[in-house]
Amino acid sequence: MQPNDCTYICYRLVADKINSIMRRDVFQAIADPTRRDIIVLIAKKTMTPNTVADSFDLSRQAISKHINILLECGLLSLNIEGREYYYSIEPKKLAEVNDWLDPFRKMWEDRFTKLDKVLNNLKSKKNGK
Amino acid sequence: MKTQISKDLQNRKLIIKREFNAALESVWSAWTESNLLDQWWAPKPWVAKTKSLNFVEGGNWLYAMTGPDGTKIWSLVEFISIKQNSSFQTISSFCDENGNKNSDMPIMNWKNEFFTTNKGTRVEVEISFTNEKDIEKIIEMGFEAGFTSAVGNLDELLLK
Numbered sequence: 001m002q003p004n005d006c007t008y009i010c011y012r013l014v015a016d017k018i019n020s021i022m023r024r025d026v027f028q029a030i031a032d033p034t035r036r037d038i039i040v041l042i043a044k045k046t047m048t049p050n051t052v053a054d055s056f057d058l059s060r061q062a063i064s065k066h067i068n069i070l071l072e073c074g075l076l077s078l079n080i081e082g083r084e085y086y087y088s089i090e091p092k093k094l095a096e097v098n099d100w101l102d103p104f105r106k107m108w109e110d111r112f113t114k115l116d117k118v119l120n121n122l123k124s125k126k127n128g129k
Numbered sequence: 130m131k132t133q134i135s136k137d138l139q140n141r142k143l144i145i146k147r148e149f150n151a152a153l154e155s156v157w158s159a160w161t162e163s164n165l166l167d168q169w170w171a172p173k174p175w176v177a178k179t180k181s182l183n184f185v186e187g188g189n190w191l192y193a194m195t196g197p198d199g200t201k202i203w204s205l206v207e208f209i210s211i212k213q214n215s216s217f218q219t220i221s222s223f224c225d226e227n228g229n230k231n232s233d234m235p236i237m238n239w240k241n242e243f244f245t246t247n248k249g250t251r252v253e254v255e256i257s258f259t260n261e262k263d264i265e266k267i268i269e270m271g272f273e274a275g276f277t278s279a280v281g282n283l284d285e286l287l288l289k
Contacts, residue, residue: 105134107172112132112147114169118159119151126155 029073034058035066039075039089046079046088130248145254153243156250157214160241163190171195180226186211191228205230206239216242 030036034056041047041055053063067087070076074093079086133146149156159165163179171177175194182190190206205224211217219239222230240255 105132108134108145108147109132110172111169112130112149114173115159116130116149118165118168119149119155122155122158122165123151 029069029075032066035070038063038066038070039094042076042087043089043094046086048084048086052087142255142257145256146251148246148248148251150249153214153245153250156252157243160252161217163192166190166192184208184211189228191224193226201226203228214243216240
């Protein structure tokens with residue numbers, strides 16, 4: 001039997017917690033170092049396609065491919081101002097990525113709250129109650 | 130008491146620390162005896178039930194987590210080293226009800242350490258991932274030291 005995502009959650013596996021919360025491709029998107037660099041650049045200020053491409057020693061085609069992946073998974077958005085296209089970061093999406101430990105934390109807190117009770121019971125028993 | 134969770138990404142580790150208002154021997158028992166483990170190990174709404182536990186080096190703990198819909202997931206925890214009332218290390222795998230390991234599933238290495246403090250006992254759990262490419266990927270990807278700080282203006286961005 002292959003456990004489903006819920007199982008993973010209960011099995012303290014970070015990877016699959018994330019899977020159950022959001023699409024996996026966000027994580028695949030930022031698994032690439034160039035794409036992370038692009039995110040960091042654009043998080044600092046919005047950029048046009050040309051300025052992004054100029055910031056890297058890679059072909060425009062390669063950069064454009066990376067940007068498309070970031071657009072597809074919703075980490076970047078493309079806006080038009082006047083005649084200029086520019087990219088900006090989607091902070092909410094990025095925040096989701098940043099909070100990846102939260103479900104894991106919650107699971108441990110739940111578990112330890114139970115353990116507190118177990119330990120209290122042990123104490124009561126020892127005290128002859 | 131507050132649960133502290135941190136990550137050591139270079140070594141693909143997660144570290145969990147928590148203090149308990151109880152004597153070290155009691156906390157140790159709660160982590161190593163099946164009748165006590167069954168009472169707290171499963172995160173709600175799951176329930177843990179031990180099939181067998183032999184807490185010696187080379188021994189193992191075979192247990193099932195049962196979900197609200199009756200789904201049973203089996204785990205095998207192998208005890209690698211034990212320093213009584215101090216620390217123990219395990220390897221945790223998914224398996225079937227007879228303890229046959231499922232090699233397609235992730236394997237985790239655990240180190241659990243116990244320290245006496247003024248308030249009671251501090252437990253430090255270190256979980257490291259080895260075999261699971263997905264987990265490696267996730268830990269490698271956006272979360273290397275520096276990524277979060279590089280996008281340190283995230284809070285500001287979120288206010289926009």
